[in-house]
Amino acid sequence: MTVCIPIKELKNTAAFARTVEEASEPVIVTRNGYETFAVMTVEKLDALKQEAARVRLYRDIDEAEDDFASGRVVDGHESQRAARERYGL
Structure with a gap:
């Protein structure tokens, strides 16, 4: 389930960090009721990048x-x- 936190709650950085670490999805930070940005752990970001690279690789193979x-083919x-x-090598 997505966690949304108002930007004013970022003052308590330790609690915010715990929330991000414990969340299974990125934490959405809101300002005036609108989604402003998302925060996730580095491990989750790396996993997301790896999955995106895997998708590109499979697309290229296809x-x-x-x-x-x-x-x-040539x-x-x-x-x-x-x-x-062409390149004078």
Whole structure:
């Protein structure tokens, strides 16, 4: 369940830190009744980044498999030769 905290309650930083650490989701901080920002532990942020990277990787793999199945491929040696020629390597 999402935890919402009014911004004025951030004065007690120790209690706020405990709330963030114990929450299973990001803690939403509100100002004048409107969501202003979200806070989460570094571990949760890292897990979120890792999941996003995994999603991008799977999307890229799917795209590569579609390219291969559709014949949108080039020979690796030819591709390297063209790149060296283009960039003077």
